[in-house]
Amino acid sequence: MNPLLTISNSLNNPPAFSKITNDHFKPAFEQLIEKAKAEIDKIGASEAQPTFENTIEALEFAGKDLDRVSAIFFNLNSAETNDEMQAIAREVSPMLTEFSNDILLNEQLFKRVKTVYDQQNREDLSPEAQTLLDKTYKSFTRNGALLSDEKKARLRKIDVELAQLSLEFGEHVLAETNKYELVLENEADLAGLPDQIKEQAAETAENKGYPGKWVITLEYPSYVPFMTYSARRDLREKLAKAFGSKAFKGDDLDNREIVKQIVKLRNERAKLLGYKTHAHFVLEERMAQSPDKVMDFLSELEKYGKPGARRDVEEVAAFAQKLDGLEKLEKWDFAYYSEKLKKEKYNVDDELLKPYFQLEHVVEGVFKTAEKLFGIRFIENPSIDRYHKDVTVYEVKDENDNDVATFYADFFPRAGKRAGAWMTSYAGQYKDESGNHRPLVSIVCNFTKPSKTTPSLLTFNEVTTLFHEFGHALHGMLANGTYESLSGTSVYWDFVELPSQLMENWCYEKECLDLFARHYKTGEKIPQEYIERIKESASFMEGYQTMRQLSFGMLDMAWHGTENLEVENVAAFESDIMSKTDVLAPIEGTNMSCSFSHIFQGGYSAGYYSYKWAEVLDADAFEYFKEHGIFNRSIADKFKEHVLSAGGSEHPMKLYKRFRGQEPDVKALLRRAGLLQ
Structure with a gap:
């Protein structure tokens, strides 16, 4: 019996992960595609007069079993993959x-959809149903x-090719990440590294067959601490070059031709459909609406960000010169010296704070935050099946003990999980x-695993990452729409980051930190002075970070928003774009585009700007909370009703204005970032 073919769509029914093997997937896909085709054909072949119910709604509810199996398979292919799954x-x-x-x-089907679209009296439909009609x-x-x-026929061919190229791009990046090992032979190679990072590197070495040595990898929990703390400048340079040259080495894992093909096919597809570029096509369905509006937005932030970034680099360069006589600050020096400068200026660093951020306590804190804001509780249930032993599963209940969601938490890196x-x-x-079918929601992270002597301790940046992903999870868990395609995080991409980025703000507030930040050995609460230092340092190097994000957004728009784009040399094209925002010299032999998974594998093509766009929304929204109290239940209720539960039922600006009472103010972000001089 194939467990994928017996999954019930009954309320809150989790997958039986332990019974699913790779052999089940392809037969399930084949059978469920045929079943879904039959459901679709029935709608198209109907002789009844087309109506909203028998055409638009019927289409929405067709193919649910296939959707469910697709979600299981592709989620596992990101979180617990292997060669066989990648082949499938x-x-x-x-x-x-x-x-x-x-x-x-399907012309017959479209004819029915068009009839409803042209003839339906919109006033007879709810706003959500009107959105579904337009979207369909x-x-x-x-x-x-x-x-x-x-x-x-050409469009079909392009779509198949793009799906394959995107998969291949991601496989190359994952293979490059997995195969790289910086093997350290002696104690001198570990200069500057905190004990926990050394211990983790030793365990990695043992697992990889290098007993008595240390191994640093390109996975973030290994790479980022090394670049931040290693006093060995030569090794930082080596690692930075390895990280930045993923899929850019001229071998069989090189992504340059794939990038060119993806961009060319996306633009050809857009032109076929009557759009100037892929960005024009994408942005029609975004809050930003057009490439010009995106570039105006990014340029407005650049006006304030670039002077701030230059000040940041000058400050770090002067500090490095004073500390170590460094003549020229390079990109592989920035994290190391800015961390030291941060410690000197604010007397705060990751190693000082990490003992207060034991993973289990942070999880407890994010749950308490959700309970205080939205009245939901998380109850661990080990009897619910899971796809890996590291995953923890929770039932989510509201204040009346009703089911809200099932929540899967998967926190540690492993070979089969993408970064x-x-x-x-x-x-x-x-x-x-x-x-009301409640959702099954998961967050997947790559935090440092507990060692033999130390629990998993998070950097402050990882704490904000957890709160960020949990914000997305709340958007999914508190969804309350009629139609799945408009529910939860099914919103415009430049709106989807609002709940996640908003949640990060609580990490800087004493009221929230007091819920969970306590020393893993002594149980002592995080001292008030540390909280003040965290807040003071919140906008530290914000100019540099702003320009970094803007550079990625501008690179994305250059690839996807340039008419009649012809690129021979990926490196030269990228260099030309990045030189406009670079405040430090680029690292020779590296390339962002070849491992820019967000835009060439994920769903952020012509959409990377949305991180900054959503930061404006979240800064503006949090100012509203701050005015009335960060745990103000009536403001939280408004946010839940008009944003989290509403999903994509209406245009996001309408929803936001209902919550906030006004359009977002870009100055809110600049105020928070300390970039308004």
């Missing part, structure tokens, strides 16, 4: 793309429904005649 992904991705195109290029119609037109047969941190869903929230 390469097989099933074209099948799913073809199935999707079969729907979107656009999903056809934006995928070629109005094209000639010849152009439709970074993300939130995802194994099943989304929606309502039908059987009730």
Whole structure:
């Protein structure tokens, strides 16, 4: 019996992960694609007059079993993959793309959708139903429904190629990350490293077959601390070059040709559909609306960010000169010396703070924060099946003990897990005649594992990462829409980061830190003076960090928002774009584009600016909380009702203004960042 074919869509039904093997996936996909096709064909072939219910709603609820299995498979392919799964992904991705195109290029079906779109009286529909109608119609037109047969065939071919190229891009980056090892032979190589990082490096070495040595990898929990604390400038340079040259070495894992192909195909696809560029196509469905508006936004921030970034670099360079006689500050020096400068200026650093941020306590703190704001509780349930022993599963309940969600927490790196941190869903929230289907939500991170002598202690940056991903999770868990495609995080991409980035603000507030920040050995609460130093240092190097984010956003827009783009040399193209925002010399032999997974593997193409866009929203929103108290329940209720529970039911600016009473103010971000001089 294939457990993927017996998954019930009954309320809150988690997958039986322990019964699923790789052999189950392909047969399940094949069978469920056929089942979904039959459901779609039935809608298209209906002889009844097309209505919102028998066409638009019917389409929304078709293929639920396939959606569920796709979510399970592709989430596992990110969090617990292996060569066999990656091979299956390469097989099933074209099948799913073809199935999707079969729907979107089905003329009979589109005719019915268009009839409803043209004839439906909008006043008879709820705002959410109106959004669904518009979104459904656009999903056809934006995928070629109005094209000639010849152009439709080309569009299908492009979509299959893009799905394959995106997978290949990600596999190359993961393979490059996994294969690199900086093997350290003696104590002198460890100069400057905190004890816990040394211990972790020794355990990594042992696991990789280097007993008695230390190994640093390109995974963030290994790479970032080394770049921050290692006193060995030669090794920092070596590691920075390895990190920055992922998939950029001219070998079989090189991504340069893939980048060029992806960009070319995306722009060709956009032109087929009548758009100037891929960015014009993408931004039609974003708050920002157009590449010009995005560039105006990024340029406005650059006006304040670049002078701040130059001041930051000058300050760090002068400090490095004074401390070590360093003649020229390089990129691989910046984290090391800025961390030392931060410690000198604010007497605060990760090693001072980490003992107060034991992972289990931080998790407890984020749960308490959610309870105080939104009235939800998290109850661990070890009997719920999980896909790896490191995953912890919780039932989420409201104040009346109703089911809110099932929550999976997966915190530690391993070979089968991609780098970074993300939130995802194994099943989304929606309502039908059987009730309100509650979501299965997961956050996946790569924090330092506990060692034999020390629990997992987080840097302050990792604490904010956890709160960030948990904000996304709240968006999924508190969803309360009718339609899954508009529920939870199914919102415009430049709105989706609002809940996550907003949650980070609580990490800087005493009222919140007092809930969980206590010394893992003594139980002592984090001292008030440390909290003050954290707050004082919050905008430290903010000019430099702002320019770093803007440079990524501008690189993304250059790849995707340039008409008739022809790129021969990926490195030269990137260098030209990045030189406009660089405040430190680039590292020779490195390239961002070749490992820029957000835009070439994930969903952020023509959308990387949205991190900064959402920062404006979150800074503005948190000012509202600060005015009335950070745990003010009535403000939290408004945020829950108009943002978290509303999902993508209406245009995000309408929702935001209902919550805030005004449009967001860009100056709120500049005030918080200390960039308004």
